[in-house]
């Protein structure tokens with residue numbers, strides 16, 4: 062795979078390698094700054110996500126950091142002297158959302174600090190798995206600013222208004238168990254086994270029909286952006302569309318014939 066300055070990107074294949082059954086593992090790697098998300102790191106990250114999006118061996122992506130930090134936020138040293146005209150004209154952080162354009166699912170495996178932009182990056186992913194030592198927070202208020210990469214919008218959808226307000230207004234962090242109780246993360250996993258478990262979940266997803274997986278992700282994401290009636294209509298149309306795939310025929314025949322389906326992602 063390609064080599065990057067601030068991340069590691071590698072492909073993991075399951076033992077019984079079905080087509081598209083692999084997981085693309087991206088490890089944020091800027092240890093001296095607790096993976097602070099400088100521009101160059103985010104460019105690497107977007108490049109790697111896009112490369113896995115194109116890679117037919119890969120059915121799911123995992124993004125992780127180090128045992129100490131998923132990411133401690135946007136890079137404060139890059140931001141500290143910026144002026145309004147500049148950040149406005151370059152529309153700072155708008156390009157981060159490219160991550161959300163991927164059609165393949167992305168799992169965030171969070172150990173340690175996920176703060177500010179780090180928490181926002183995790184929330185741009187489709188599933189967050191927390192290591193038992195994870196800490197989530199939006200501490201921007203302590204720097205005299207507010208979250209700028211989705212923290213005020215995605216957090217409230219995940220944890221509700223009161224908890225989101227508490228986190229955004231006080232800057233206080235929540236731990237893995239609190240994040241689980243609040244609905245921010247899908248699971249809490251022993252930190253030492255987090256990445257391994259995230260890859261396993263990635264394999265589980267990657268062995269399904271890539272068509273169904275993509276449409277499921279798209280439909281769930283529509284729910285955050287539209288009314289219930291429109292969302293239900295969208296879901297039904299996606300459901301109908303899947304009857305045009307070979308994988309639907311294979312999946313249902315395999316069930317009736319009591320065998321394991323062999324999906325081809327078509």
Ligand code: CAA
Nearest residue numbers: 093094095097133134135136137138177178200208209210
């Ligand atoms: N940007 C730049 N550098 C950072 C950083 C960041 N967000 N977070 C940590 N670092 C650097 C530190 O400056 C330090 O560098 P030096 O060794 O060169 O001094 C190194 O990483 C290690 O950090 P600490 O010594 O502070 O480590 P610690 O264990 O004592 O504390 C911490 C850890 C609580 C996470 C602390 O580093 C911290 O509070 N970081 C900043 C968190 C933050 O405010 N994030 C929000 C950024 S703004 C944002 O993200 C905007 C947005 O919405 C996108």
